[in-house]
Amino acid sequence: MTTVQDLGRFGHQAKGVNPTGAMDHISMRLINILLGNDENEAVIEFHYPTPTITFEEHAIFSIGGADFSPSLNRKPVANWKIHTAAPGDMLTFGKKQKGERAYLSVKGGFKLPKVLGSSSTNLRAGFGGLKIIKGMSLDLNLKNGTLFEASKKIALAPKTVNVALRPYIKNEQEIRIIGGAELDSLDQDSRNKIFGQRFIVSGHSDRMGYRLEGDCINRNSESEIISSSVAFGTIQLLPDGQLVILMADHQTTGGYPKIGNVISTDLPFLAQLSVGQHITFREISIDVAEKIVLKQEKEIKKFKASVKLYS
């Protein structure tokens, strides 16, 4: 599946409009920064099996996130770098090296109308962004003259995203979470099961949520939960004793017990996990979570400043 995504459509959840947006928001931001784009510029999110992309105009582009062995006119091009394409050039992909979701950004972005302030694709409601299918073509904001002007500056810019900033993709991932509103209502045995076992990402996992498989967790409480807001990363305990992690296309509200919420720096790891891979959970305080985000944002800011020097 190939869609257009940005950082999501916020401001209308009170009307039930779910934010959607890129699953691996860090990879998306990084390649936009690399190209000197706005961090929120819409990108193409794609999966394996991959699309083949033909350039009909000159373009400057970058790919990030999952590594699907990209080639331009059969010559390998690397992720996290700046590339140029001429009319007729063909971007193809080969072996799936690691990760599940790749991002393609072009200098200046795609020409797409924003709906309610965002270009993200709301697949369920069928509006905004674009679900891209074979044969479609997308217009670019920067063409010929304006693009060449922009490209003069880019030649001097840092040519790659620091390795330390890229979401690190491995086979078994520790996911850090802050405790949810109903975590304290669980007994010690259930807590041990959440923080002491390895969960498998099940086949029922998509942009809406990941169903996990593990030892059944009991909630020894009869008290009914009244639905309230949920977020990207909310972990809910389902009536069958299994966990679900809500992902980018989650709905705005949920009525199952909230065990916790994956911290935003770890969402990209989840976004890049494959079915069958393992995760474990570790609980951290909101205070520590904020410090982790702060540290990452500092590094991203530094990277951004190094790009700005040249643009």
Add this chain to the structure above:
Amino acid sequence: MNYRIHPLSENAITLYFEQKISPEINDLVIASCLWIEENSFPGFIEVVPAYASLTVFYDLVELINQGYKSPFLFVKSKMQEIPFESLKTGNKPKNLIEIPVEYSGEDLQIVGRHSKLSEKEIIKLHTEPEYRVYMMGFLPGFAYMGGLNQKLATPRKKKPRLKVPAGSVGIAGAQTGIYPLESPGGWQLIGHTDKKLFDPSDRKLSLLSTGDYVKFKAV
């Protein structure tokens, strides 16, 4: 005022009132949301009402960039500033929205068998109440409503339909609702309305909002 504040994520905080479904508590939620919107603060993105809670979404990065050491504590303190005792609730004029429904749903017979009521009785009982919208969610423009006559309560379909058309009016357990968009779903369908429930190109976006009242009218 009895309430509990809990982080939902590092970008959102939920304030829970007494966990009860009642118009009074839901009014308090709506008034609190209004107060937050009128007393906005740096990094504020949106506030979202639910049955008996409200959630403030904020831009953590923006707050960090503006020098706030703990965005969570800052936003929490803003939520604690809500003057709960003096909020004006309940004296707002009731926003009653009439929705014309053609009661010809495919599952009318199933609801009839389950409730042991005739079609006529089902329509009478379904059009009688003024349903309160307690929360929006599930789909853009979908209203969670309270007030269904318990005689009409019917369990969901065991096998959800892959495509329920937009405008379908249905019953699921003790709830009634309207599908704003075509979607898969397990509700028992009793009717259909031509009213547009959700339109991303319209400024109002959604026909219904939390706190509104709905009356169905058979056509």
